[in-house]
Structures are given as structure tokens and as C-alpha cells.
Amino acid sequence: MYTPSKQEAAKILRQMMEIRQFEDKIMELLAKNIAEGGSHLYAGMEAVAVGVISSLNSDDYITSTHRGHGHAIAKDGDLNALMAEILGKKTGVCKGKGGSLHLADLNKGNLGANGIVAGGLGIATGAALALKMQKSSKIVVCFFGDGALNNGITHECMNMASLWKLPVLYLCENNLYAMSVCINRACSVKDFRKRAAAYDMPADIVDGMDVLAVKEAAIKWINYVRSGNGPCLLVCNTYRYYGHSRSDPRVYRTKEEEKFYKERDPIPNFAKICIQNGWLTEQEVKDIESQVTKAIEEATDFAIKSPLPDPEELYSDLYV
Amino acid sequence: MREITYRQALNEALDEEMSRDEKVFLMGEDIAIYGGAYGVTAGLLNKYGEERVKDTPISEAAIVGTGLGAALLGFRPVVEIMYIDFIGLCMDQLNNQVAKIRYMFGGKCKVPLTIRTEGGAGRTLGAHHSQSLEAWLMHIPGIKVVMPATPADAKGLLKTSIREDNPIVFIEHKMLYNTKGPVPDGEYLTPIGVADIKKEGRDVTILTYSRMLLFSLQAAEILEKEGISVEVVDLRTLLPLDKQTIKKSVMKTNRVVIVEEDTKTAGAGAEIGMTVVEECFDYLDAPIKRVAGADVPMPKAPNLEKLAIPSVESIIEGVKEVLK
Structure with missing residues (x-):
């Protein structure tokens, strides 16, 4: 098992709590119609984003997905600017023009969430091509869901990356459902590692509900990619606690299944491990939690009070 | 050169x-x-x-x-x-x-x-x-x-x-x-979004681009001999369109033929024509004419392929139509 330092453990716990509370808050704002439109929530999957991104250098790159809030927060995104973006406000990280589906933070190395399933594969692979041409030691982590495995560009990019030995880690977040369709009803190959074999790249699978397990695997495969070996595929088995989006009644899965994964909630489980191992005291865990609650409240307040973009913004930023 | x-x-x-x-x-x-x-x-x-x-x-x-x-x-x-x-x-x-x-x-x-x-x-x-x-x-x-x-x-x-x-x-x-x-020797750049008048004329404006420019210039040369003076505007960029050059030419000739190789329905010419309407409708003396590709998948047979796109002859006909 990966053993974090006290500081590391605190950061991992804090970021996972930030993501969870951020998502719970958005659900609340959606219910109150303060947040309009849709939002795909990352709650339940925190161990994946935090386990992987905390193992990267700050100047490494990621591409994200339609369920991208967790990646943006883990990539040290500013909570205020992220919350404001989701509400379409001028102070948002994309000036209110992107929204939940298009959170991007280029200064932080986040090349963007994406409204198209598998939409980030090309960007990630191209960024990796650029890094290779620059002889850079940076890498790209390309997050995508189980649904994206069945999209054409995924195969085009994996083939190209393996052929050209590009520094990209393909990170499949397998949360079992592509909207409503279970992987058993969508994927001819159930063991996703076999997909990588088709492109002659290594693959690994890990429990995505266990942040230390994710981190251990991430460190290993990030190191593999950074060493110039080319791409690899890391599958993280995980679960989203909310439905696909706000209007999803979740008829395609059982209460028992949801309960099974709720019992394996990565956040209290990790908190418990931290206390058991003496990395954090019970009081420290509570303090982190209340600091996060405060930060999320502040971000929400900031976002709600922020103005909408000016009307002139309609036509700006289209061309350079 | x-x-x-x-x-x-x-x-x-x-x-x-x-x-x-x-x-x-x-x-x-x-x-x-x-x-x-x-x-x-x-x-x-x-x-x-x-x-x-x-x-x-x-x-x-x-x-x-x-x-x-x-x-x-x-x-x-x-x-x-x-x-x-x-x-x-x-x-x-x-x-x-x-x-x-x-x-x-x-x-x-x-x-x-x-x-x-x-x-x-x-x-x-x-x-x-x-x-x-x-x-x-x-x-x-x-x-x-x-x-x-x-x-x-x-x-x-x-x-x-x-x-x-x-x-x-x-x-x-x-x-x-x-x-x-x-082609000039040495370094030069051509601006994007700027059309070029490839042939000046007085009686009718042809708005065109790509290969259809060559057909349009041939048609203009033949028409010139019949006393019809055609201005041929090579749009060069379709997005953004050079509305200024289009407008200036239409204000001069008051008649427009759009020559485009793509299929006619909802083709490039629809946008170009509507731009003319929006920018200079008052200067038009005749309805705008589109000489465009046929609304069919491109057929293999050489005779049908030729029929599916504008020809020098069909451009000449189009010009004569707006001059009626």
C-alpha cells in the first residue's frame, strides 16, 4: 500500500472532500433552480481524480470528460472560479462561456472537460505528440469513461500514441454505466485491459474506490509513461453516486448495488485509514472537513453574487 | 513574372x-x-x-x-x-x-x-x-x-x-x-477574408471561387466579344465573406450571378446571395442567379459529371438571364 506523508494525506483527504461537497452543493443548487441546465456529478469517483492527479507534477497536462468537476478541482482549480463557471458567470474560469461541460484551466494544465464522449482523446494525444516533439519530460493523463471505449476516435488515438510512443496515460474511469447502458450491454470485451493489447500497450486495473490503490498504480504507470516507454491504459473501477445527470431516475441500477458502493465510499474509508495509521488525528479530519465546507460555501456565495457576462461578450473570443 | x-x-x-x-x-x-x-x-x-x-x-x-x-x-x-x-x-x-x-x-x-x-x-x-x-x-x-x-x-x-x-x-x-x-518571387502574404476582382466589368458581377473562377473568366471573355462586360469577383475566402468587395461590385453592376460548384440547395451560394440581399438589395436591377452544382451525388460517367457542375456555357446562359 502507498504510504503518504502527513501533508499528502491531508491534501488527498481535503481534495476528495472538496469534490464531494462541491458536487453535493451543485445538486442542491440544481434542485433550487439556482444552477440551470445540466451537470454531471463526480461524487463517488473522487479517489480516481485525486489519486491520479496528486501523483502528477503540477505542470503535467490532463484532459477531462463531461463529468469533469472532480478533475478540475484535483488539478488545483480555483473553487470560486469553477463554481462561477458552472453558474455561467463572468468570473468563471472560462468567463461563463463554457459551463460544467467545458471547464478548462490551461494555466493549471487542464486542457478541458468535454461535452462529447471521447472528445478529449484527440486533444490529449496531440498534446502528448507536442510534448514528445519538444523533448519535454511532461506527460498527459487522458481521462475518459467506459462509454468512450466504444467510440472510434479512442481506437484511432490509442493506435497512434502507441505507434509513436507518445507520453500519454489513458485513464479509463469505469463507472459501469454509459448514461443508462451497463458495460455488460455495451462492451463485447469485459476486461478492458484487453483493449490495450490491441495496440500493444500495457494495461492495468485498479479499485477506483480506494485512493491509495489508485495512487500506487498511478505512480507506477505515470513513471512508465514519463520514462519514454509510450502510452498505457489504466482502468479504475469506480461508481457515481448520483445519476448520469439531474433528471436521471436511475431505473437501470438497483438500490442494492448503490448501497454496495456507498459502503465503499472512498472518503470516510480513507479518513479511517488516515486515523488508524496515525497520519491524521480525528480532530484534524474534522477540521479539514469544516474548512472544506467553509470553502464551498464561500465559492457558492462568490458564484451566486458574481455578475453574468456582459452582452458584448457574445461575440468576443471567437477568433484571435 | x-x-x-x-x-x-x-x-x-x-x-x-x-x-x-x-x-x-x-x-x-x-x-x-x-x-x-x-x-x-x-x-x-x-x-x-x-x-x-x-x-x-x-x-x-x-x-x-x-x-x-x-x-x-x-x-x-x-x-x-x-x-x-x-x-x-x-x-x-x-x-x-x-x-x-x-x-x-x-x-x-x-x-x-x-x-x-x-x-x-x-x-x-x-x-x-x-x-x-x-x-x-x-x-x-x-x-x-x-x-x-x-x-x-x-x-x-x-x-x-x-x-x-x-x-x-x-x-x-x-x-x-x-x-x-x-507567382511573385520571394516573400509575400495574401490576406484572408479579402476578395479579389480578377476581371473588371460594368454590366454584371459574377461572384465565384476556386475552380469556378477559371470557368467564369472564360465565360466573361466570350461574353466580352458579344459586348457584355462582366466583372469577376474571386471570393477566395468563404468564411468570413468579404462583404465590402461584394457590395462595391454589385453597386457598380447592379446584377449578380453566383457561380459555385457545390450542390445548389443550402450551398455556399445561398449564403453569398443572401449577403447580397442584406447588403445591397436596393442596388439590384434583377433577381440574383445561381449557377450551381446539381443536387445529386456526383455520378461517375464523364458526361454526367460534366452536367453536374457549372460549365462555361451554363455560366454564359446565367449571365444572359440576369441581363434580360
């Missing part, structure tokens, strides 16, 4: 920009060893090496998508989609990613990506290798659509496209590669 082919002009543009800026690199199907399906990239592999002249797998979506990723990190990729007919395979990347990313991200990135492709009929290649799909692309805010007709414009516009910080779709025409024309 020296005369070179459209193909050579394009090759010079790529060569000059690659030698000027090491951030420029080329990627596409059969562009390296083979030198491009139409030979535009010939010789560049030997000069710049395979790092900067890359043969790719047949993966159009990944070609455009990785071009975008590399552009976001500061490169100036020039990617080639061998036939515009294949653009459907990368339309999501083009429409949803390349065109929108800067706007969606609040202007916090630039996309200096050039997508070279070629289209048009004339080689009896049938329905999958002869289309003119520029209208699809004109409907995408966030990109620019450039369609040069002459060797000089091809070179100047390609160089400008490569230096642009916006994504450009640069559409060549397969029947123009062997055409020759005067």
Missing part, C-alpha cells in the same frame, strides 16, 4: 513556412514518402525529416484531434485530409473541438491549426472523391474557410493561414493542381 503550378505554389508555401518557423509541422495520410495524394508535400520529408513531415494511419478524427492538441501546446500543425469527402470522419473534431475550444474556454487558448484538404469534380472519381462541401464548413463559427483559385493566391493564402492563430480549413481543388500562373 515566373509561372509555376498551383501544386508548386502550395509546396513553396509549406517549404517557406517550415523553414521560417520550426513550430510548423505536417501530418496526414500519405504526405511523407508518397508526397501527398496530389503531390503537394513532395520533397518535404527529405528536407525536414519525419519528425516534421509525418505519415499517419488512416485516422481522420485523430489527425484533426491531435493537430488541435499540438496547436494548444504552441505548435502550428498543418494537417491534411486527403479528400474533403473524408471530412465527415473528422467533423466532430472540427466542429465540436477545433472550432469551439477557444470560445468555450473564454478566449484562454489559441488554435493555430491549418487543415488542408481538396475537393471538387473533374476526374470522374464518383461520389466519394468529388464533392464540394464548403457550405458545411461555412456554417461553423470559429474556423475560417479559404478556397484559392490561382497559384499566386494559393501560395499567399496558405502562408497566411499557417501564420494565423485561428483554425483554418484550406480547400484546394483537384483540377487546379496542374494549372499554371504567375
